[in-house]
Amino acid sequence: MISDFTYLKPGSAKEALKMLAEHQDDGKIICGGQSLLIIMRQGLVTPEYVIDIKKLKDLNYMTFDPKDGLKMGATTTHRTIEKSAMVKEKYPVLVEMEEKLASIQVRNWGTIGGNLAHADAAGDPAPVLMSMGGSVKVASASGERVISLDDFYTDLFETAMNHDEMIVEVIVPPRPAKSATKYQKFNLLDSDQGIVAVAATITLNGGGVCKDARIVLGNAASTTIRAKEAEKVLIGAKLDDAVFQKAGEAAAAECQPVADIHASEEYRRHLISILTKRMAKAAWEQAKISG
Numbered sequence: 001m002i003s004d005f006t007y008l009k010p011g012s013a014k015e016a017l018k019m020l021a022e023h024q025d026d027g028k029i030i031c032g033g034q035s036l037l038i039i040m041r042q043g044l045v046t047p048e049y050v051i052d053i054k055k056l057k058d059l060n061y062m063t064f065d066p067k068d069g070l071k072m073g074a075t076t077t078h079r080t081i082e083k084s085a086m087v088k089e090k091y092p093v094l095v096e097m098e099e100k101l102a103s104i105q106v107r108n109w110g111t112i113g114g115n116l117a118h119a120d121a122a123g124d125p126a127p128v129l130m131s132m133g134g135s136v137k138v139a140s141a142s143g144e145r146v147i148s149l150d151d152f153y154t155d156l157f158e159t160a161m162n163h164d165e166m167i168v169e170v171i172v173p174p175r176p177a178k179s180a181t182k183y184q185k186f187n188l189l190d191s192d193q194g195i196v197a198v199a200a201t202i203t204l205n206g207g208g209v210c211k212d213a214r215i216v217l218g219n220a221a222s223t224t225i226r227a228k229e230a231e232k233v234l235i236g237a238k239l240d241d242a243v244f245q246k247a248g249e250a251a252a253a254e255c256q257p258v259a260d261i262h263a264s265e266e267y268r269r270h271l272i273s274i275l276t277k278r279m280a281k282a283a284w285e286q287a288k289i290s291g
C-alpha cells in the first residue's frame with residue numbers, strides 16, 4: 001500500500017524547482033509514475049511530498065538543429081520519441097529502441113527524463129544515448145549544469161544529481177559523418193527489459209578504418225557502463241569479423257554482471273560477447289553506407 005503523501009502541482013519548471021528545493025529531503029518528483037508508483041507501492045520510497053511535473057509545457061518539446069543536435073524536454077514521452085518523423089530520420093536507433101520499450105501504455109505515460117533519472121541499469125534509453133555521446137541538462141533553483149551520461153550514473157539506482165536537482169533536458173549531439181549506432185537487448189518477452197543489452201556506435205574515417213567506437217552495456221553491471229576495453233580493440237582497426245569477435249570477448253571480460261533468476265553471470269557474459277560482436281558489426285555496416 002502507498003503511504004500518504006501531499007501532492008504538489010507546480011505550474012512551471014521554475015515553480016517545480018522551488019518546491020524541490022523546499023522538499024529535497026522529503027519530496028520526490030513524479031512524471032509518468034511508471035517506475036515511481038511501483039517502488040512507492042513496494043514501500044521502497046515513502047516521500048511526504050510528490051511534485052508532479054508531467055503536464056509542464058516548458059519541459060515538453062523536441063527540437064533538432066544540425067549544429068546542436070537533438071534536444072528533448074524531460075517530460076517527452078517514449079511514445080512521442082517513437083512516433084517522431086524527425087527522430088526516425090536523424091536517429092533511427094532511438095525509434096527502434098523505443099518500439100521495444102515496454103508496452104504502448106507504458107510508453108504513453110513514461111518519459112525520457114523519468115527513465116534516465118530512475119537509473120535502472122536495465123533501462124533501454126541510457127545505453128543508446130550514452131553510445132551516441134548524449135548528456136542531460138539538470139537544473140535546481142540556483143542554476144543549471146550539463147552532465148555527460150558517461151558521468152551520470154554513479155551506483156545502483158544512483159545518479160550524479162543532487163537532491164534539489166531534476167533533469168530538464170536530454171541532449172544528443174549531431175551524428176558525425178560515416179557513423180551509425182545499433183542497439184539490441186536480449187529478452188524472453190519482446191517488450192520486457194533486457195537480461196543484458198548492448199549499444200554500439202562506430203565512426204569510420206575516409207579509408208574505412210574505425211575512427212571512434214563507443215560500446216555501452218545495459219544490465220551488465222550495477223549501472224549502465226562503457227566497455228572501454230572493447231572500444232580500444234575497435235578504434236584504429238580495419239574492422240572485420242576477427243576484430244568484432246575480439247571486441248566481444250573484451251566486453252565480456254570487463255563487464256560485471258550479477259546472477260539472478262533471469263540468468264547466471266556466465267550466461268550474461270556470453271550474451272554480452274555475442275551482442276557486442278553483432279552490434280559493432282551492424283553499426284559498421286550501416287556507417288559504411290551512411291553520409
Ligand SMILES: Cc1cc2nc3c(=O)[nH]c(=O)nc-3n(C[C@H](O)[C@H](O)[C@H](O)COP(=O)(O)OP(=O)(O)OC[C@H]3O[C@@H](n4cnc5c(N)ncnc54)[C@H](O)[C@@H]3O)c2cc1C
Nearest residue numbers: 031032033034035036102110111113114115117123124167
Ligand atoms: C510494465 C513496465 C515495463 C517496463 N519496461 C521497460 C523496458 O522494457 N525498458 C525500459 O527502459 N523501461 C521499462 N519500464 C520503465 C519505464 O520506461 C519507466 O518507468 C519510465 O520511462 C519512467 O518514466 P516516468 O516518467 O514514468 O518516471 P516516474 O516513474 O514518474 O519517475 C521515475 C523516477 O525518476 C524521478 N524523476 C522523474 N522525472 C524526473 C526528472 N525530470 N528529473 C529528475 N528525476 C525525475 C522520479 O522521482 C522517480 O525517482 C517499464 C515500466 C513498466 C511499468
